[in-house]
């Protein structure tokens with residue numbers, strides 16, 4: 529018995545660090561958006577154990593893997609005596625600020641819940657997801673959401689309509705833990721979260737784009753960023769910003785032609801360019 533799922537990448541329309549918990553984790557204020565770039569995951573029931581297979585040879589297939597962590601926690605929390613073979617076709621670049629690992633973990637939790645008929649509620653899945661990573665709760669829900677605290681407080685926001693996303697992934701990867709450590713050492717200028725909250729409440733996508741910010745842009749150096757944003761602006765983007773702790777820079781566009789033209793030009797700066805659209809879920813079952 530098996531199930532196939534799509535695990536969607538996310539971008540941070542907004543990301544502010546608002547504080548630090550006693551365990552070193554940071555409290556966040558974010559607006560997150562799922563996009564159509566996805567990993568494809570097939571889960572196959574097995575008698576015992578967790579086996580990982582992946583199309584990308586750079587992904588570690590050990591206990592540090594987010595899919596492994598998600599599956600282990602699923603069996604631990606439900607008490608189900610079972611196993612799974614997890615086969616992943618990797619399309620979302622890693623260490624990119626696109627939550628590839630978190631999306632895969634969310635798909636594993638969603639899929640195992642169905643495959644084993646465990647009946648875990650959305651809340652229970654979210655609790656387990658948060659133990660795997662801060663972005664997993666959002667990836668379980670997906671769409672357009674306001675996300676707070678460690679990533680576990682989630683409120684849906686009016687979806688981004690009729691827009692197109694261009695993602696540009698410079699070659700190097702960024703360590704999220706290092707980016708947070710660097711942020712701790714920096715005097716950060718913060719975006720206007722009250723206005724962003726108001727924009728989320730009124731559902732004005734124009735205002736969401738207007739007040740968007742990402743504090744990691746102040747601490748993570750991405751040499752190509754200025755040129756990427758310039759090209760996006762020349763093609764009438766609604767917003768252009770780094771996602772997560774980078775290095776991916778994304779633009780949202782109101783017109784597909786503009787997005788396509790920008791993507792063509794951007795390919796000359798970076799090989800990793802993806803033209804996609806916002807989607808309304810984090811995980812879907814095929």
Ligand code: C5P
Pocket residue numbers: 552553554555556660661662663677678679704705706708
């Ligand atoms: O949860 P995730 O796997 O994305 O976190 C990677 C690292 O980023 C954590 O080990 C931690 O150092 C840092 N982090 C943090 N505060 C958060 C999320 C992540 O300090 N809210």
